[in-house]
Amino acid sequence: MRDGCSRLPALIALSLLAAGCATPKGVTIEEKRSYVLKMKDETLARLHKEKPETRGMVKKAAGYAVFSNIGTHIFFLAGGNGYGVVVDNSAGQKTFMKMRSVGFGLGMGVKDFRAVFFFTNKRVLKEFIDKGWAFGGQADAAAKSGEKGGAAGGEAYVEDNIQIYQLTESGLALQATVAGTKYWKDKDLN
Numbered sequence: 001m002r003d004g005c006s007r008l009p010a011l012i013a014l015s016l017l018a019a020g021c022a023t024p025k026g027v028t029i030e031e032k033r034s035y036v037l038k039m040k041d042e043t044l045a046r047l048h049k050e051k052p053e054t055r056g057m058v059k060k061a062a063g064y065a066v067f068s069n070i071g072t073h074i075f076f077l078a079g080g081n082g083y084g085v086v087v088d089n090s091a092g093q094k095t096f097m098k099m100r101s102v103g104f105g106l107g108m109g110v111k112d113f114r115a116v117f118f119f120t121n122k123r124v125l126k127e128f129i130d131k132g133w134a135f136g137g138q139a140d141a142a143a144k145s146g147e148k149g150g151a152a153g154g155e156a157y158v159e160d161n162i163q164i165y166q167l168t169e170s171g172l173a174l175q176a177t178v179a180g181t182k183y184w185k186d187k188d189l190n
Helices: 002-020 029-050 122-130
Strands: 063-088 093-119 133-145 148-157 162-185
Touching (some): 029 093, 029 162, 063 122, 093 122, 122 162
Antiparallel strands (some): 063 093, 093 162, 133 162
16 A cells, blocks of 8 residues: 555656646747647548548538647546647638646546537637636546557537537546636737
8 A cells, every 4th residue: 555655646747747748849839830730630630530420510610629638637636738729710710729627526547639629609619719618527438559449438518509529649547527628829829
């Protein structure tokens, strides 16, 4: 028992370090923007391959967002951060954003995932860009590295005019969480 307790601080530090690494790569602003846009394109391509019914959703939606997130969960506390881009289809405008989540619930693990949001309503899209809050519950299990392993999960969000898809990149997690996520404009990339 004592040996397990002595590993806890190291596990917490490793989890927090992994969550802190969720930033776009690059030195210049243009390199960071390109990195985010490449992540967006790759994520949408993967989503369309795994869920073909989403192919037409990008064009039909008022807008959409794609985020990269690294989340950690240690016993009863969960957190994560990441980055992404919101695309307003009517204006053709891209808004680069950051995100941070905090939650509670039973679980343990670290998970790297992508989230794709489809906004069916222009007002909701604008509110998301300007205010950026999302609250919800999540239960999932993931054991994935590269193409090996699998993940299963579900999410429930309060807003009816947003559809969310989550794709696990890698990680090992088993959790049930109630969380709040704050999204805000990235002042450096916009």
